[in-house]
Amino acid sequence: MVLKNSINLKSSILAAALVLILLVLPPFLPRFYVYIFAVIFMTALLAMSLNMVVGHGGLFQFHHGAFYGVGAYTVALMLTKTSLPMWTGFVAAPLMAALVGLLIGLFCVRLTRLYFGMLQISLGSLVWAIAFRWYSLTGGDDGIHGIPIPSLIASSKGAYYFSLILLTICLIIMYLIYKSPFGATLQAIRDNPERCEAIGINVRRHQLLAIVIATFFAGIAGVLFVVVEGSVFPDLLFWVFSLEIFIMCLLGGWFTFAGPILGAAIMVSLRTFVGAYTEYWTLILGIILIFLIFFLPEGVWGFFMEKFGSPQKRMAEEDHK
Amino acid sequence: MESAQTFTLAALGSQFLVGLSRAMILFIVSSGMSLVLGVLRVPNVAHGSLYMIGAFSAFSISTLFGGGTIGFWLALLLAPLVVALVSLVAERSLFCHLYEREHLMLLLFTFALMLILGDLVKMFWGADYRSIMAPPMLRGSVPVFGSPFPKYNLFLLIVGPIVAILLYLFTNKTKIGKISRAAAVDMEMVGAIGINVSWVFAFAFVLGCLLAGLGGALISPTISITLGMDHDIIMEAFLIVAIGGLGNIWGALVGSLIFGLTQSIGLLFWPQFAIVFPYAAVVIVLTWRPRGLLKSVW
Numbered sequence: 001m002v003l004k005n006s007i008n009l010k011s012s013i014l015a016a017a018l019v020l021i022l023l024v025l026p027p028f029l030p031r032f033y034v035y036i037f038a039v040i041f042m043t044a045l046l047a048m049s050l051n052m053v054v055g056h057g058g059l060f061q062f063h064h065g066a067f068y069g070v071g072a073y074t075v076a077l078m079l080t081k082t083s084l085p086m087w088t089g090f091v092a093a094p095l096m097a098a099l100v101g102l103l104i105g106l107f108c109v110r111l112t113r114l115y116f117g118m119l120q121i122s123l124g125s126l127v128w129a130i131a132f133r134w135y136s137l138t139g140g141d142d143g144i145h146g147i148p149i150p151s152l153i154a155s156s157k158g159a160y161y162f163s164l165i166l167l168t169i170c171l172i173i174m175y176l177i178y179k180s181p182f183g184a185t186l187q188a189i190r191d192n193p194e195r196c197e198a199i200g201i202n203v204r205r206h207q208l209l210a211i212v213i214a215t216f217f218a219g220i221a222g223v224l225f226v227v228v229e230g231s232v233f234p235d236l237l238f239w240v241f242s243l244e245i246f247i248m249c250l251l252g253g254w255f256t257f258a259g260p261i262l263g264a265a266i267m268v269s270l271r272t273f274v275g276a277y278t279e280y281w282t283l284i285l286g287i288i289l290i291f292l293i294f295f296l297p298e299g300v301w302g303f304f305m306e307k308f309g310s311p312q313k314r315m316a317e318e319d320h321k
Numbered sequence: 322m323e324s325a326q327t328f329t330l331a332a333l334g335s336q337f338l339v340g341l342s343r344a345m346i347l348f349i350v351s352s353g354m355s356l357v358l359g360v361l362r363v364p365n366v367a368h369g370s371l372y373m374i375g376a377f378s379a380f381s382i383s384t385l386f387g388g389g390t391i392g393f394w395l396a397l398l399l400a401p402l403v404v405a406l407v408s409l410v411a412e413r414s415l416f417c418h419l420y421e422r423e424h425l426m427l428l429l430f431t432f433a434l435m436l437i438l439g440d441l442v443k444m445f446w447g448a449d450y451r452s453i454m455a456p457p458m459l460r461g462s463v464p465v466f467g468s469p470f471p472k473y474n475l476f477l478l479i480v481g482p483i484v485a486i487l488l489y490l491f492t493n494k495t496k497i498g499k500i501s502r503a504a505a506v507d508m509e510m511v512g513a514i515g516i517n518v519s520w521v522f523a524f525a526f527v528l529g530c531l532l533a534g535l536g537g538a539l540i541s542p543t544i545s546i547t548l549g550m551d552h553d554i555i556m557e558a559f560l561i562v563a564i565g566g567l568g569n570i571w572g573a574l575v576g577s578l579i580f581g582l583t584q585s586i587g588l589l590f591w592p593q594f595a596i597v598f599p600y601a602a603v604v605i606v607l608t609w610r611p612r613g614l615l616k617s618v619w
Contacts, residue, residue: 060425107604110611114424115567118364119607122560126600133593239556243366243432250429280444286436290415293426293433 019168026157034156035228040268041163042224045170047248047260049217054246055254056178057210058190060117063124064245066104067215069237071097071222073131076144076232086150094219100127101215102208109204109211112193121239128237143233153227163224170217177213178257186210247289253299262301334466336585342474344581345481346540350554351561351573352488353532359505359568360525361420363427367411367434369555370442371404371530375537376546377442378403380451390456397538404534407438409527416526417519439551448548455542473542480539484532488570501525505568560599564606566613575614579606 026034050064071093078089104123108116131138138144153162177183189196189203197203226232235241244267252263270288275281296303350372357365379396382403386392411434419427454460455473462469492498504511504521512518536554544550561580565572580599587598606614 107608114362114364114428115563115612118559118563122556122563122600122603125556126597126604129596129600133596238552240552247429280440282436283440286433286440289429289433289436293419293422293430294415297422297426 019164022164023161026160031156034160036268036272038156038160038163038224038228039272040265041160041167042221042228043245043248043264043268044261045163045167045224046218046221047245047252047264048171048174049214049221050245051249051254051260052174052177052214052217053207053210054249055256055260056183056190057186057207057214058193059207059211060113060120061211061214062117062121062246063239063242064214064218065239065242066124066127066237067097067101067218068222068225068245069131069232069234070100070127071219072225072232072236073138073144073222074219075223075226076147077137079147079149079226080144090223093223094216097219097222098212098216101218102212105208105211105215109207121242124237124242125239128234128239131237132234138234141234143231145231147226147230147232149227149230154230159228162227166220166224170220174217175257182206182209244285247285247292249299250292250297251288251299253302255298256301259299259301263299266300331466331468332589333586335468335470336589337582338465338470338478339474340582340585341578342477342481342581343585344577345477346536347554347557347561347581348481348574348577349484349539350533350536351558351565351577352484352570353529353536354558355529355562355565355568355570355573356501356532357526357529358562359570360501361427361522362568363424363431364559364562365526365529366428366431366555367438368431368530368533368558369551369553370435370438371408371533372537372554373442373546373548373551374407374438375400375404375534376541376544376550377446377451377537378534379538379541380453380546381446383453388454390458393453393456393542396453396541397535400538401531401534404537405527405531408530409523412523412526417523420519420522435551435555439548443548451546452544453541453546459542471543477539484535485574492570497521497524557599560603562613564603564613566615566617568617569613569615572613572615572617 022037025037029037046064046068050061053059053061053064074096075089075093078084078092079086082089104120107123108120111119132141134140149159151158153159185196185201185206189201189206193203222236225236248263248267249260250263251266252259252261254260270284271281274284278284292299350368354365354368357363357368379400382399383392383396386395416427416430416434419430455476459473459476462471463475464470492502500511500516500521501524504516504518504525508518511521557580561576562568562573563576564579565574565576579602583598583602584595587595591597
């Protein structure tokens with residue numbers, strides 16, 4: 001009943017049409033663009049998973065990249081160092097990411113706001129330091145290259161379809177979570193934690209569960225990274241990259257459901273096409289960020305929703321605020 | 322047997338002193354971060370970049386004045402001022418317009434500043450490794466605990482406490498220092514009695530950044546100055562202010578000592594993973610006292 005009410009027919013038809021277009025697109029695209037799309041899908045999943053805790057949960061998850069990296073390293077290590085079947089690595093990676101998410105989350109949820117964020121950055125950096133220093137296992141700063149990917153998904157088209165299908169499945173699950181009573185509670189906690197506490201909601205447990213779910217999806221994004229790139233390196237777990245994911249959420253609009261997908265698409269495209277012309281990509285990124293902070297704090301998607309969205313929806317959203 | 326033990330003790334002792342002098346640099350940098358955290362309530366992510374600019378400016382200034390003794394002292398004096406100027410420009414042109422906004426926006430602004438400053442350093446100084454020499458009187462080493470100990474580290478052991486005392490005198494005995502401390506506790510009240518809070522913020526921000534620049538200038542003779550030196554220090558400064566208590570300058574001192582000592586002693590036992598020891602100390606401290614060892618001003 002709840003689900004029936006919550007799924008908007010028009011948006012779901014639009015989304016289904018978009019997925020269909022993306023499914024038939026690859027044969028008409030040059031190989032490079034197929035690859036870029038796969039990167040966008042993977043990054044979109046990562047940004048969406050972060051937004052579950054940042055946008056919907058109101059938590060300062062500053063080091064999301066650590067969990068993404070844990071997922072990627074888990075699958076890379078299982079494919080290169082063990083002779084277990086391929087799929088076990090694909091299953092183990094999100095579980096491992098969620099486990100690390102649980103461990104770090106246990107420490108962090110005791111704190112609030114910036115304290116939460118700073119503790120998470122530091123614990124995530126510890127994970128980075130281990131990946132960076134432990135040469136014999138992780139290859140240190142060289143990372144791991146030439147990971148044997150199952151042949152079905154090793155080609156650029158294979159990786160494209162694999163990431164598109166996984167992204168679609170994950171998005172559907174995320175949407176169901178977003179619209180579920182748990183998702184509603186989480187958003188209520190974001191807006192007023194004290195009141196939620198007062199009416200008997202266990203705030204910490206909800207936040208912890210949200211972190212575990214989000215880190216699980218980050219682990220799936222890590223698997224996609226390995227499938228698309230065929231390698232891992234410690235930069236994935238570096239805190240600067242984590243803040244970059246954070247910017248994607250901001251850029252797309254973090255109070256919307258699909259905004260981070262747009263943010264990820266914009267960032268990946270900019271990095272690919274602007275980054276090809278200049279070695280000062282981070283300078284441009286910084287300028288973009290300042291522009292966002294000053295002019296588009298609700299994100300691109302939020303901006304268009306406000307300008308061109310239907311009036312009823314706009315009013316509903318204002319009431320919500 | 323006997324000699325092996327004295328050797329270990331001597332090694333421990335000199336490693337302890339190395340850790341202590343490292344802690345002094347960490348203290349100078351993290352006290353600046355703590356000051357900004359206390360007054361503006363925002364972790365300055367660009368703090369490490371300003372430290373890097375401090376080191377690079379020290380290199381340029383010292384080269385400009387011939388690289389000798391005078392060059393070194395002038396670099397130590399002027400490099401922090403260069404950093405202060407950079408931060409003043411950033412603060413007055415952009416940052417000060419954000420004080421009314423959410424704190425997350427302030428934080429993201431400092432992140433943007435970090436990205437921009439990092440690339441500007443790359444533009445001005447390039448990706449090469451640079452180094453500067455300490456003046457002759459601070460070169461070489463003296464025997465301490467039977468093993469040679471660099472003179473420059475002894476110099477750092479003197480500078481650290483001087484900076485701590487100056488900071489104490491400044492925040493507790495001068496009017497502007499007292500106003501800054503009051504703004505850290507209750508910004509609205511400070512505004513209500515007619516003080517221009519925006520300028521207090523600017524002042525605290527610039528002073529904090531100046532300390533980052535001083536740290537960068539002080540460390541420059543002991544390391545190779547290069548891009549990326551901002552990343553290590555910013556993470557360490559974050560952790561130090563977190564375990565010390567956000568915004569508490571003495572907390573920054575305690576945190577720096579914990580961090581510097583666990584790091585250098587850890588180097589003795591497990592060189593490859595020495596980095597793990599301070600992090601482990603941080604986890605223990607924050608599990609035991611989630612809000613840091615000393616009282617946070619938040």
